[in-house]
Amino acid sequence: MHHKRKTIITLSLLALVAFANMWATRKDEQEAxxxxxxxxxxxxxxDLKKIMDGFCNSLGVKCGYCHVFNPDTRRLQPDxxxxxxxxxxxxMMKMAAELNSKFFGVNLDEPNPKVAITCYTCHRGExxxxxxPKPVADSVKVN
Numbered sequence: 001m002h003h004k005r006k007t008i009i010t011l012s013l014l015a016l017v018a019f020a021n022m023w024a025t026r027k028d029e030q031e032a033x034x035x036x037x038x039x040x041x042x043x044x045x046x047d048l049k050k051i052m053d054g055f056c057n058s059l060g061v062k063c064g065y066c067h068v069f070n071p072d073t074r075r076l077q078p079d080x081x082x083x084x085x086x087x088x089x090x091x092m093m094k095m096a097a098e099l100n101s102k103f104f105g106v107n108l109d110e111p112n113p114k115v116a117i118t119c120y121t122c123h124r125g126e127x128x129x130x131x132x133p134k135p136v137a138d139s140v141k142v143n
Contacts, residue, residue: 035079038093055089058119059127092119 033041039048056062063069066085067076081087096117100106104116122129 033078035081038090055119058125059123060125061127065127096121 033039033043033048036043039051052063055066059065063076066083066089067078068080068082069075070077096119100116104114106114106116124130
């Protein structure tokens with residue numbers, strides 16, 4: 001159990017670092033993607049895979065959670081917008097970037113920014129964010 005959590009944390013951090021480093025992509029390793037709205041369309045295949053794997057591990061889901069699977073071709077169709085989870089993921093990426101920038105001074109244009117918030121910060125390997133237990137002090141009424 002401890003090893004799995006450590007692996008998930010490591011993959012989540014790698015995904016965010018890859019997300020941050022994507023802004024400094026190399027032209028000879030770039031591949032164009034049709035429907036990327038947050039990530040750059042010329043992100044490298046390796047960087048995109050690291051980011052997507054980080055999402056899967058951080059939420060404990062598989063690719064089909066956000067992407068449409070075509071049973072006829074037995075392939076994902078990443079260009080389709082049929083699942084609302086894809087837009088939700090985009091919104092979460094924007095939120096994490098804004099929080100990291102505003103509260104932790106993380107600049108995504110830096111080659112190796114410090115990492116503050118990732119998907120794993122809240123999800124901890126679960127589809128829905130893990131809710132922290134209510135502090136004892138909040139449950140006690142003070143006069």
